[in-house]
Amino acid sequence: MLMRNIDVARGLCNGTRLIVDKLRPNLIYGKVMNGTNAGEMAYIPRMSITPSDSGLHVKIQRRQFPVCVCFAMTINKSQGQTLGRVGVFLPRPVFSHGQLYVAVSRVKCREGLKIYVEGTDSLLVNETKNVVYKEVFKNLG
Incomplete structure:
Protein backbone atom coordinates (compact mmCIF):
# COMPACT_ATOMS: atom_id res chain seq x y z
CA MET A 1 0.00 0.00 0.00
CA LEU A 2 1.29 3.45 -0.89
CA MET A 3 1.81 5.72 2.09
CA ARG A 4 2.02 9.06 0.26
CA ASN A 5 0.80 10.82 -2.86
CA ILE A 6 3.24 10.32 -5.73
CA ASP A 7 1.22 11.01 -8.90
CA VAL A 8 -2.47 11.72 -8.23
CA ALA A 9 -3.33 11.97 -11.95
CA ARG A 10 -2.10 8.37 -12.45
CA GLY A 11 -3.88 7.13 -9.33
CA LEU A 12 -0.73 6.78 -7.21
CA CYS A 13 -2.12 8.26 -3.99
CA ASN A 14 -1.99 7.51 -0.29
CA GLY A 15 -3.88 4.22 0.20
CA THR A 16 -3.45 2.80 -3.31
CA ARG A 17 -2.93 -0.95 -3.21
CA LEU A 18 -0.31 -2.56 -5.48
CA ILE A 19 0.87 -6.06 -6.30
CA VAL A 20 4.66 -5.99 -6.40
CA ASP A 21 6.03 -7.48 -9.62
CA LYS A 22 9.76 -6.68 -9.31
CA LEU A 23 11.99 -5.20 -6.64
CA ARG A 24 15.08 -3.26 -7.61
CA PRO A 25 17.47 -1.38 -5.31
CA ASN A 26 15.84 2.00 -6.08
CA LEU A 27 12.57 1.10 -7.82
CA ILE A 28 9.49 -1.07 -7.23
CA TYR A 29 7.52 -2.30 -10.23
CA GLY A 30 3.91 -2.84 -9.18
CA LYS A 31 0.47 -3.40 -10.66
CA VAL A 32 -2.24 -1.03 -9.37
CA MET A 33 -5.10 -3.00 -7.80
CA ASN A 34 -7.74 -0.31 -7.18
CA GLY A 35 -9.06 2.94 -8.58
CA THR A 36 -9.48 4.13 -12.16
CA ASN A 37 -5.97 2.95 -13.08
CA ALA A 38 -6.45 -0.62 -11.84
CA GLY A 39 -4.36 -3.06 -13.86
CA GLU A 40 -1.74 -0.51 -14.97
CA MET A 41 1.93 -0.85 -14.07
CA ALA A 42 3.35 1.71 -11.66
CA TYR A 43 6.95 2.52 -10.83
CA ILE A 44 7.57 3.55 -7.25
CA PRO A 45 10.96 5.19 -6.62
CA ARG A 46 12.90 5.24 -3.36
CA MET A 47 12.37 8.70 -1.89
CA SER A 48 14.30 10.96 0.47
CA ILE A 49 12.34 11.63 3.64
CA THR A 50 13.31 14.36 6.10
CA PRO A 51 11.66 14.71 9.53
CA SER A 52 9.73 17.94 10.04
CA ASP A 53 10.97 18.32 13.65
CA SER A 54 12.77 21.68 13.62
CA GLY A 55 14.19 21.08 17.13
CA LEU A 56 16.99 18.94 15.73
CA HIS A 57 20.38 20.57 15.19
CA VAL A 58 21.36 18.02 12.57
CA LYS A 59 19.55 17.47 9.30
CA ILE A 60 18.53 13.81 9.09
CA GLN A 61 17.55 12.35 5.76
CA ARG A 62 16.44 8.81 5.06
CA ARG A 63 15.88 7.10 1.71
CA GLN A 64 13.04 4.59 1.67
CA PHE A 65 10.13 3.36 -0.40
CA PRO A 66 6.82 5.08 0.44
CA VAL A 67 5.03 1.73 0.83
CA CYS A 68 4.11 -0.71 3.58
CA VAL A 69 3.04 -4.32 3.45
CA CYS A 70 -0.71 -4.33 3.95
CA PHE A 71 -2.39 -7.30 5.55
CA ALA A 72 -4.78 -4.96 7.36
CA MET A 73 -5.89 -1.36 7.09
CA THR A 74 -7.84 1.12 9.15
Missing part, protein backbone atom coordinates in the same frame (compact mmCIF):
# COMPACT_ATOMS: atom_id res chain seq x y z
CA ILE A 75 -11.47 1.96 8.45
CA ASN A 76 -10.42 5.42 7.26
CA LYS A 77 -7.83 3.96 4.82
CA SER A 78 -10.46 1.62 3.34
CA GLN A 79 -12.91 4.40 2.51
CA GLY A 80 -13.70 4.52 -1.20
CA GLN A 81 -12.45 0.99 -1.89
CA THR A 82 -14.45 -2.06 -2.93
CA LEU A 83 -13.11 -5.42 -1.81
CA GLY A 84 -14.11 -9.04 -2.38
CA ARG A 85 -13.53 -10.12 1.22
CA VAL A 86 -13.54 -7.98 4.35
CA GLY A 87 -12.87 -8.94 7.95
CA VAL A 88 -13.76 -6.30 10.53
CA PHE A 89 -12.09 -6.56 13.94
CA LEU A 90 -13.88 -4.58 16.65
CA PRO A 91 -12.24 -5.01 20.06
CA ARG A 92 -14.46 -2.11 21.28
CA PRO A 93 -17.38 -0.12 19.78
CA VAL A 94 -16.55 1.99 16.73
CA PHE A 95 -15.78 5.44 18.09
CA SER A 96 -17.05 7.80 15.39
CA HIS A 97 -20.24 8.60 13.50
CA GLY A 98 -20.58 6.51 10.34
CA GLN A 99 -17.43 4.40 10.73
CA LEU A 100 -19.30 1.13 11.21
CA TYR A 101 -21.18 1.79 7.96
CA VAL A 102 -17.92 2.52 6.12
CA ALA A 103 -16.34 -0.65 7.51
CA VAL A 104 -19.13 -3.04 6.45
CA SER A 105 -19.93 -1.35 3.14
CA ARG A 106 -16.48 -2.00 1.60
CA VAL A 107 -17.38 -5.57 0.60
CA LYS A 108 -19.11 -6.53 -2.68
CA CYS A 109 -21.44 -9.18 -1.22
CA ARG A 110 -22.63 -10.29 2.21
CA GLU A 111 -20.83 -13.65 1.96
CA GLY A 112 -17.50 -11.82 1.79
CA LEU A 113 -18.01 -10.08 5.17
CA LYS A 114 -16.80 -11.41 8.52
CA ILE A 115 -17.12 -9.38 11.73
CA TYR A 116 -15.30 -10.20 14.97
CA VAL A 117 -16.68 -8.31 17.99
CA GLU A 118 -15.17 -8.59 21.46
CA GLY A 119 -17.09 -7.76 24.62
CA THR A 120 -15.75 -7.43 28.14
CA ASP A 121 -13.02 -9.86 29.19
CA SER A 122 -12.28 -10.61 25.50
CA LEU A 123 -15.46 -12.71 25.14
CA LEU A 124 -17.13 -12.88 21.73
CA VAL A 125 -20.48 -11.10 21.48
CA ASN A 126 -23.11 -10.76 18.73
CA GLU A 127 -23.59 -6.99 18.76
CA THR A 128 -21.81 -3.65 18.92
CA LYS A 129 -22.86 -0.01 19.19
CA ASN A 130 -23.21 2.07 16.04
CA VAL A 131 -22.33 5.62 17.13
CA VAL A 132 -24.76 8.08 15.52
CA TYR A 133 -24.93 11.77 16.37
CA LYS A 134 -28.60 12.70 15.97
CA GLU A 135 -27.63 16.39 15.86
CA VAL A 136 -26.30 15.75 12.35
CA PHE A 137 -29.84 15.02 11.12
CA LYS A 138 -31.64 17.78 13.11
CA ASN A 139 -31.67 20.52 10.44
CA LEU A 140 -32.33 18.28 7.45
CA GLY A 141 -35.78 18.87 6.11
